[in-house]
Every structure is written in C-alpha cells, then in structure tokens.
Amino acid sequence: MTTSLVRLMETLERARDGDPCTNREWETKVIPETVKKYLKKFDLEQTFNNEEPVNQDPELADRFFEAGLSMAAEIGVLMVDTESVIRFSREEILEAVERAPDHVKLGRDSDRITMRTRRPEDKIPPVFAGPLSIQVSEELYIPITEGMLRSPHVQVQEGPSIDTVFGLPVYSGTPFETAAALRENRLRSEAQWRAGRCGIPNQSIASSTTEYGQLGGFAGQTRPDNPAICLILHPAELKMHYASFHKAVVGMGYGGYIYSGSYAMIGGYSGGAEGATLTAIATELLQFPLMQCHFSAGTIYDIRFDSSCNRHSLWAMSVASQAISRNTHVLFAKMINQTAGPGTYEILWNCAAGLLCAGASGMTYTVGPRSAGGRFKNYITPLETWFCGQAFHASAGISLEKANEIVLYLLSRYEDRLKEMPKGRSFPECFDIRTLEPSPEWRKIYDDVCDDLATRGLVLDRK
Amino acid sequence: MKNIFLPLSEAIRDGDETRGLEEIDILLGAGVAPVEIFSGCVEPTLNDVGEKFAALIIFLPELMLSGRVVTKIQAKIKPLLQGDDTDGLRGRKAVICTVNGDTHDIGKNMVKLMMEVNGFEMHDLGTDVPAIAIIKKAQEISADLICLSGLMVPSLPFMRETIELTRAKPGLEKVKVMVGGGPVTREWADTNGADGYADDAVGAVRMAKDLCGE
C-alpha cells in the first residue's frame, strides 16, 4: 500500500471545514454520550467478565466490533487546534480498512521480518519492538541498546530515549530536541552495528517528545531499503492535533510506514472497561482513513492504576483485539503498560500477563516494556525487554482457554498490590555494563519466572 | 445526609448546574447556614463521588461535571460567608498547567478538579505552557500557588526554570510552587526548590492547604 500526501492534505482540509465543537464539550458530552448510546444499542453494558481477562466469547467481540464501527462513523475525531470535527462515513472507513495491508515487510538482510495479519489463537508469531521511549543517560544509551538487541526476539527498535544532548538537557519543542533526534540516530547506528543488527527496522525518533525531533530526524532514520516506522500518537482517544499531521507528512513524504493511534482510558472520557473497549475499536478503525496508516493502535489504560495489566484492562484489550482480528485483516498494536520496575518478579508477571493476553487474542504487534511505568531515568534493562519478546512470541498458538488460565494465575501473583508495584533497580544496579549480562539475582528471578511459566504451558525461548 | 440536602446532592451528582443553583436558593431561603450546606451536603457528596470514581461506577466526565456544579455553588455562596469562613473556602488562587513541551493533561485535570471542589480558584493555562506565561498569569491574578505538572523527564528542566523564575520575580515572593506528575519525586521537588509535591490529586489538595497555612 502506498500512502498519499494529497489524500492527507484533503483530510487536513476536512479538519478546517468540520463542524465546530469545543474540547470541553467533546470530553464531557460528545464522547460519554455517544459511548453510552452504542453500548446500550448493542447490548454491551455490564459485559465485563471478571473470570475471563482473556475473553472466551467470540460473539461478544463481534458485537463490540459492529458497535465500534457504527460509533466511529458517527462520532469522528476532534481536531483540537481548530476545535472542529473530522468525520468519515461508514463506507469511507471500510474502504480505507480494505486498502490497508495484511502484511508488511520490515528490515533488511538477516533482520528482515514480515508482520502478518493474525487471528485469535493464531500460530503465526506476532512482532515485538523494544523498548518504549524511556529516558536513559546519553552515555548509557549504547550499552543498554546493544544489550537489548542481542536477543533475536527484539525485532524492531523504538527506544530508549536520551535525556541530554551533548550533556545539555533536551528541552522539548526547542532546537535541543531537534539536535537530540540527530544524536539519537547516530547512537542507534553505533549500538546496532555493535550488536550485529544493522538491518533492524527502526521506529520513530524516541527522543522526540513533540513533533520537532520527528521532523528533524525521520529523514535520517529511514532508508529506501529499510523504511522506518513513523509513530504518531494523538493527544487522546478520538482526538487529533496538528503535531500528528506534521509527523504524518514526514512519515509519508520520506516513504516510511505509518503507525498511529492513541490511548483509550478506563475511568476516562469513555467510562468503564466496556466504554474503553468500544472507543479503542473506534479509534483503531478511524486511523485508516485519517492517517492512511499501515498499522494502528488503540491502547487500553486504566487511570486508576496507571497500568494496563489489571483485570479490567486485560479484558478490554482482549475483547478489542479479538474484535479487530476476527473482523478485519488489518495489522494493529496495543501497548502493555507495566508499573513494576527491573529486577523484580512483579515486572515479569506484568509482562507475561499482558503479552499472553494480547498474543492469544490476535494482536499483531507491540512495543515494550514500560519498565517502572517509564517514569524513571535508567530504569530499564535488556533482560525484561528480551523477556517481553520471548513471551509475546511464545503466545502464538496458545488457546484462549489456556491463556485465560495462565493470566488468572499471574493476576493472583500481583493484582492486590497493583498500586504499590516495586520500582526495582536501575540498569547499572542490576546489569554488568561491560559484559551486558544481568546480575545473578536478576537472572535468577528471570529463570524462576520462565520455569514457572513453562510448567503452566507457556514455554519461552530463552534467547 | 439530611433529607433537606438530597436534591442538592442529586444535582451535584447529575452535573446539573441550573438545578444546583436553584437548590442553593431554596436552602438559603429556608434559613440553612452556608457553612452547613458545605459540611452537610457538598463534602459528603464529593466524598461519595470520589469513591464511585475509584470503583468505576462513574468516570472522568461525570467527575468534571460535578466539579463544575460545586465551583458554581462556591462562587455563589462565598460572598455570604463573612464571619463563618470554613476550611478551604478562602478563595485561594492557583495557576495550574502542564509545562513546556509536554501535552499530558489527564493528571493535571484531576488535580485541578480536586482543588477546585476544595475551594481553590483555579486558573488553568492548559498544556505546553512556557515559564514566562505562568509567571505573568501568577502576577496578574496575585496567585497564592503555582501548580506544575510534568510527565516526562524532558519536562523537568522547564519545571526547574519556572521555579527559578518565580523566585526571581518581584511580587511573587510569597507564591508557593507545587509540582507533580510521573518523573517528579519528593526528592526532585526538594532539591529543585519546589515548596510542595504530591503523587496524587488528594495529596495535592492536602499539600495545597498546608502551603496556604490552613
């Protein structure tokens, strides 16, 4: 599929002409009322099932899909800079979904992979990118990254991001950020070269907090024989802003892959788990006409726990993923938001629950981990990144029933302490910076969890 | 809750401003003291609304609408509270925003809402706000507090810059600066000259009251 800048300009024009609506009205009236209407119309209220964080009811997922599609065609997306609504008809949405690819080839040489459409319980393995844009010191960027790329289960590279550029703070939205993007590209190449992963596909300028880094750095990251993935995150579910269009322009203009979406928050504008599921599906579908994306994202997040590894989020992620994967051929992702930090059992339980739930439910792609909630500098290590890739890949071919059984077990290990997940230890505290090997304690935790999972039916390839 | 307060409580829960203000007129007409309206109705209703939010019975939009009704009620009642001023009702003014380069706003909105319903007059500058705009607003409204939210590590230098600028500006000597959001910790707040830190919206209100000497 080729994207078209002309079509993107037409969408932008639609934003300028759209019906007016204020941000406040959108958040407090339009989203909640539309969500309620469609939940009621399709008989989806109170469908959250405590015992099935991995959904076992395909008919429910299909009903959510129909509801999400109908809602998407009514509500559209609010453009926050112009306070106007961009709408697409049902036909336009379906046509764009139809046009979207069912597979894409990424990377080159020995790092070449194909991301393919999946269905629930699919044997085709999903694709894993690591890690998220978590801040690390400039001098630790190369060792951390080289370490992560040592595992073949890390197939695409996004993060980490740097918090200084030549020793100075990266003030976002200023030339410091633009320079950080160029610096990150250099550091990336060096780390990839050291790890023997020069052909790995790249995703986004991770140090780009606003559009500046992406605008300045994308051209230097993408290559004709290895197009980079342009990540575009909108300000909230069913919202858009000029910054997203800025990124899309460079992404398309330089021949990259477009990957766009946003979060749907449990407890937020769409309501509870059912509302967030519906909004995530609508958000996902709207990415195709809006951004002409190659793959979309509608991540679920629970604002009460700052996590997507709690029961409500897992259920919503499972239903939304099954809805999309059973009813379309599109490629899509959702992020798993761990809150525990490196060097703890809890982070591995968080990761395994989220990734198994996602993989068994038909998800194609994800990026992670978000160690310690992504909140603290240098709190990310290669080991939990490898573990994520291994667990996501091991989820291929697992039945929904088995996945549910394992996820319920994992929940029993951490669920009651979700608000007090341990921060864990930073990279220098639990890794040998020279050999890039985990400390014996961290390795033991990893082995314990892998052994435990293996006895329960999830066997990780510990590479 | 006394029966007489039930209609007002319902109006707050429903986010119905018009009915809320009508109910206030009725209660005042019946001779109920303004302070009692707060302690007997508004506060318990808000506590209940907060618990329902935590239990996923209601959500952010409902919370925002209820907050708005309470703010309107406060504006109406404040002039009537000469002698019997109550905790949190002294019309303290605060500027709140997410700092430069950062557009994360959910946490900031929750803090704003909780402070608003606790009697603070909140001036929300939105997201991605430069230090100078924050300072100007604080000077313009003679703010008691500046509340800065930042979710990313690159937001921290901007926060520090805002704190430094606040300290340097004449007329803002008494303004207290409160900080919060993902990468901000108590330690960061202490070492960078902030007056207060909290890791959630309830803590933010407690801290704001402390800083305002209540």
Ligand code: B12
């Ligand atoms: C949702 C989200 C988004 C949404 C934002 C939606 C919105 N409208 O806010 C979107 C998708 C747009 C987004 C974009 C980006 N994000 Co973001 N995002 C998050 C996420 C997952 C959750 C944040 C959230 O809303 N939490 C829920 C609220 C309720 O919690 P809270 O904000 O912490 O607020 C509470 C307290 O902190 C406190 N508090 C908050 N403010 C204040 C203020 C005061 C004064 C006080 C006292 C207390 C207080 O009270 C609140 C209520 O309890 C976090 C992960 C995380 N762990 O935080 C990442 C995160 C913050 N994002 C991150 C990044 C990198 C980005 C992007 C750069 C991604 C990209 N490459 O494009 C962009 C940047 C956009 C920008 N310029 O700001 C990183 C930051 C890394 C770092 N440490 O620097 C995080 C940590 C994720 C990660 N990589 O691991 N993001």
